[in-house]
Amino acid sequence: MSIEKLSEIPGVGAKIAEKLAEALGSEELALAAITNADVAVIADIPGIGHAKAVRIVRSFYESKEGVSLELVLRTQDAIEIYEHILNIIRSYTKTDYASDKLSLYFPLPSTKLEVMEERTSRFSEAKRLVEKIGNEKVQAISKLLAGIHSLKRWSQKRQVRGRIVLTDSEDVLKELERNHVSQYCTVRQFTPGTGPVDEETSLSEDRRRGEEEETAAGGIIDFAKGYDVVLFIPSGTSHPSAFDQIDNVELIKREWTIDQVVPESIIDFYSVNMDVIKAICELSEIFKSLPDEAAMKQFKSSLNFEALGQVKLLLGSITEKGEAVEQAYPELGRLRKAIKNFNSVVNDVESWVNDEIKKRVGESSVTIRGEQVINILMAARDEAIPPEELNRYLPSEVVQTVTEAITKGEENIVKRLGLKGDEESLVEGVVPRKVALPIEVDRRRVKELEDLLRKEYAINEYRELKNLAGKFIKYMDAVRNALQTYLEFDLFFAIGQFANNYHLQAPKLVKDKLGAGFKGGVNIFLKEEEFKKHLETKPINYIVGNVPTELQTKGAKGEKVVLLSGANSGGKTCCIQTIAHIIIMGQMGLPVPADDASIGLFDELHFFSKSKGVADAGAFETTLRTFAKVIHSQKKKMILVDELESITEPGAAAKVIGGVLEKLCENPNTCAVFVSHLAEEISKTVKAQIRIDGIEARGLDQNLNLVVDRNPILNHLAKSMPQLIITRLSALSKGDEKETYEHILMKF
Numbered sequence: 135m136s137i138e139k140l141s142e143i144p145g146v147g148a149k150i151a152e153k154l155a156e157a158l159g160s161e162e163l164a165l166a167a168i169t170n171a172d173v174a175v176i177a178d179i180p181g182i183g184h185a186k187a188v189r190i191v192r193s194f195y196e197s198k199e200g201v202s203l204e205l206v207l208r209t210q211d212a213i214e215i216y217e218h219i220l221n222i223i224r225s226y227t228k229t230d231y232a233s234d235k236l237s238l239y240f241p242l243p244s245t246k247l248e249v250m251e252e253r254t255s256r257f258s259e260a261k262r263l264v265e266k267i268g269n270e271k272v273q274a275i276s277k278l279l280a281g282i283h284s285l286k287r288w289s290q291k292r293q294v295r296g297r298i299v300l301t302d303s304e305d306v307l308k309e310l311e312r313n314h315v316s317q318y319c320t321v322r323q324f325t326p327g328t329g330p331v332d333e334e335t336s337l338s339e340d341r342r343r344g345e346e347e348e349t350a351a352g353g354i355i356d357f358a359k360g361y362d363v364v365l366f367i368p369s370g371t372s373h374p375s376a377f378d379q380i381d382n383v384e385l386i387k388r389e390w391t392i393d394q395v396v397p398e399s400i401i402d403f404y405s406v407n408m409d410v411i412k413a414i415c416e417l418s419e420i421f422k423s424l425p426d427e428a429a430m431k432q433f434k435s436s437l438n439f440e441a442l443g444q445v446k447l448l449l450g451s452i453t454e455k456g457e458a459v460e461q462a463y464p465e466l467g468r469l470r471k472a473i474k475n476f477n478s479v480v481n482d483v484e485s486w487v488n489d490e491i492k493k494r495v496g497e498s499s500v501t502i503r504g505e506q507v508i509n510i511l512m513a514a515r516d517e518a519i520p521p522e523e524l525n526r527y528l529p530s531e532v533v534q535t536v537t538e539a540i541t542k543g544e545e546n547i548v549k550r551l552g553l554k555g556d557e558e559s560l561v562e563g564v565v566p567r568k569v570a571l572p573i574e575v576d577r578r579r580v581k582e583l584e585d586l587l588r589k590e591y592a593i594n595e596y597r598e599l600k601n602l603a604g605k606f607i608k609y610m611d612a613v614r615n616a617l618q619t620y621l622e623f624d625l626f627f628a629i630g631q632f633a634n635n636y637h638l639q640a641p642k643l644v645k646d647k648l649g650a651g652f653k654g655g656v657n658i659f660l661k662e663e664e665f666k667k668h669l670e671t672k673p674i675n676y677i678v679g680n681v682p683t684e685l686q687t688k689g690a691k692g693e694k695v696v697l698l699s700g701a702n703s704g705g706k707t708c709c710i711q712t713i714a715h716i717i718i719m720g721q722m723g724l725p726v727p728a729d730d731a732s733i734g735l736f737d738e739l740h741f742f743s744k745s746k747g748v749a750d751a752g753a754f755e756t757t758l759r760t761f762a763k764v765i766h767s768q769k770k771k772m773i774l775v776d777e778l779e780s781i782t783e784p785g786a787a788a789k790v791i792g793g794v795l796e797k798l799c800e801n802p803n804t805c806a807v808f809v810s811h812l813a814e815e816i817s818k819t820v821k822a823q824i825r826i827d828g829i830e831a832r833g834l835d836q837n838l839n840l841v842v843d844r845n846p847i848l849n850h851l852a853k854s855m856p857q858l859i860i861t862r863l864s865a866l867s868k869g870d871e872k873e874t875y876e877h878i879l880m881k882f
Contacts, residue, residue, distance in 0.1 A: 176190060302323065397596070544562060795822065
C-alpha cells in the first residue's frame with residue numbers, strides 16, 4: 135500500500151499530522167522521517183514522545199507492507215516471548231535509532247518468504263563480519279557507534295550581532311526572507327534617496343545628479359557606520375560607489391548563496407554536532423578496511439570516504455562554539471585577544487600613568503617639594519587651568535615626567551593589545567597630553583579604538599567563516615548520508631554480534647511444508663542466563679511436522695500433533711519455548727539458535743503459557759472458546775501449550791485435552807505440541823494418531839535433584855518425578871518402609 139499523506143497512516147489524526155508537518159518543515163519531510171523510522175527525531179516533537187513515535191512508525195510500516203505484529207503472533211504469551219528476544223538484541227545496539235527500528239522486525243507470514251530470505255542472508259553476513267574482524271575491532275566500532283545519534287536541531291538561530299544584509303532589490307529581499315536569513319541578522323532593502331525634482335528650477339542636470347550622488351553617498355556611509363559588517367547584494371552588476379570608501383562592506387553577487395551571507399548557518403551544522411561528526415569521520419576510516427560482501431558493499435556505496443576525510447581535516451578549523459580556531463587564524467586570534475583584554479588594559483594603563491607620575495615627581499629634586507607639585511597638578515585638574523599656563527609655573531622636568539609617562543602608557547596599550555597599522559595610530563591621544571592629576575583616558579578616543587578593533591575582528595571573522603563555509607557546505611550531504619548509513623549499520627552490526635555470541639545459524643525456510651525441526655537447538659532465554667550466571671545450556675534435537683527429512687529424528691514420521699511428557703523441571707517448557715524462538719526468529723528473518731534448523735512457514739503462532747494457580751470457571755470457558763476458534767482456523771499455524779490441565783480438575787483435564795488434540799489432528803494446516811503431566815491419561819482418551827514424546831529423567835541424585843537428559847525422546851512416555859522419588863526411597867529403605875514404597879509404586 136502506497137502512503138502519500140500523513141492522514142493515511144492509521145492512528146495519525148489531523149492534530150498529530152499538523153504537529154509533524156510544522157515541526158519537520160513540511161508533510162513530505164515528516165513522511166521521510168517516518169519512512170526512515172527516525173523515531174528519535176519524531177519523539178523530539180513537543181506532544182509526541184517516544185512511545186507515540188514508535189507507534190506512528192510501526193503503524194506506517196504495517197500499513198505499507200500489509201503486515202503487523204499481531205498477524206502472526208496470535209497470543210499475548212507469544213508476543214512476550216518476541217519482546218524478550220528483542221530486548222536481548224537491543225542490548226547490543228548503540229544508537230536509539232537501531233533500538234527503535236528493531237520494533238519493525240517481527241515474524242512475517244508465509245507470503246513474505248522473499249523478505250525473510252533477504253533478511254536471513256543479510257544478517258548471516260553480519261555474523262560473518264563480526265567473526266572476521268575480531269573482538270578488538272568490534273569494540274572500537276561499538277565505541278564509535280555509541281557516539282552517533284540524530285543530528286541536533288536547534289530552535290534558536292545564532293544571532294550574528296553587528297551584521298546587516300542590504301539590497302536594492304525587492305526580489306532579493308524576498309529570497310533572503312525565504313531562506314530565513316533574517317533569523318540570523320538584520321536584513322534591509324536600501325534605496326538611496328535622491329529627493330524631489332523641481333522642474334521650475336534652473337538647476338542643471340549634471341549638478342542635480344552630482345548632488346543626488348553626494349547625498350546618497352553620505353547616507354550610505356552614515357548607515358554603514360552603525361554596523362560591524364555590511365553585506366550588499368545588488369539587483370544587477372553594479373553597486374553604489376560609496377561602498378568602495380567603507381572598509382567593513384562586502385559586496386556579494388546577485389546569485390548569492392547562504393554560505394556567503396550567513397556562513398554561521400553552515401558552520402553551526404558542524405559545530406553543534408561536532409562529536410557526532412567526528413565519530414562519523416573516525417568510523418569511516420575503519421569502515422574502509424572492513425570485508426566486502428553484499429550488505430557491506432551497499433553500506434560503503436552510500437559513503438563518500440574522500441569527502442568525510444576532508445570534513446575531518448576541516449573540523450580542526452572550528453570550535454564547538456562555531457568560531458574559527460585561533461591557532462589556524464593568527465590575525466583573528468590577535469584581534470579576539472585584544473578585544474577580550476581591551477578594558478582591563480586601558481584601565482591598567484590609566485592607573486599606571488597616574489602612579490608613575492606621582493612616583494617620579496615625588497622623588498624629584500626640583501626646587502619646590504614633590505608634594506607641592508602633586509598638589510598643584512591636582513588643583514590644575516579641578517580648576518581647569520590651561521596646560522600652557524600651568525607649564526609656566528612648573529619645572530620643565532615635571533612637565534617632561536608627565537609627558538614621558540603618558541607616552542609610555544600609550545606604548546603599553548599598543549604592546550599589550552598587539553596593535554598595528556590604523557589601530558596603533560588611534561592610540562595616540564587615548565591618554566590626553568595635559569599636565570594634571572589624576573589623568574583620565576579620553577573615553578571618546580577609547581571608544582573609537584574599541585569600535586575599530588571590533589569591526590576589524592567582525593569583518594575578518596566573517597571572511598574566514600565564509601571561506602570555511604564555502605568548503606563545509608560541499609560536504610553536508612556526505613555527512614547526512616554517512617549518518618543515516620551508520621544508524622542503519624548499527625542495527626546490522628548489533629544483530630551480527632548477537633548472532634555471533636549466541637552461535638546462531640541461518641535456518642532453511644520452506645514454504646510448501648508445515649513444521650519445525652532442529653538439531654543442536656538452544657533456548658535463547660537459558661543462553662542469556664548462561665552469560666549472566668555462568669551456567670551451561672544443553673542443546674536439544676526436536677521435530678514436529680513434515681519438514682525436510684534430513685532433520686527427522688529417529689522415530690518421527692511427520693506427525694503434526696505431539697504430546698510432550700516428562701518430570702517437573704525436566705525441560706518441557708524450555709523445549710516448546712525453543713520451538714517458539716526458532717519460529718519467531720526464523721520468520722523475523724534472523725539466524726536461529728540451532729546448529730541446523732528447518733521451518734515450514736506458519737501464518738500464525740499460538741503460545742499458551744502455564745496458568746498460574748487454579749483457574750476459575752470463567753477462565754476455563756474463555757480458554758475453550760479460544761481453542762474452538764483456533765482449531766477451525768484454516769491458517770497455517772503452530773500451537774504450543776504448556777500444561778493446559780491447570781485450567782480445570784485433573785480428571786476432566788485429560789478428557790478436555792484429548793478432545794482438543796483429536797480436533798487438531800483433523801486440521802491439515804495445524805502443528806501442535808502440548809506439554810502435559812497427564813500424558814498417560816490423555817493417551818487413553820485420544821482416538822486420533824498423535825505422537826507422545828518424553829523428556830526422561832535418569833533418576834535423582836542424593837539430594838533428590840533431578841538427573842535428566844533434556845533431549846526429548848520420540849515415541850516415549852516419560853516417568854513422572856513422584857515415581858522417581860518413590861523409586862529412590864524404595865531403594866534406600868528396608869523393612870516396612872520399603873514395603874510401603876513398593877506398594878505405592880505398583881499404582882504407577
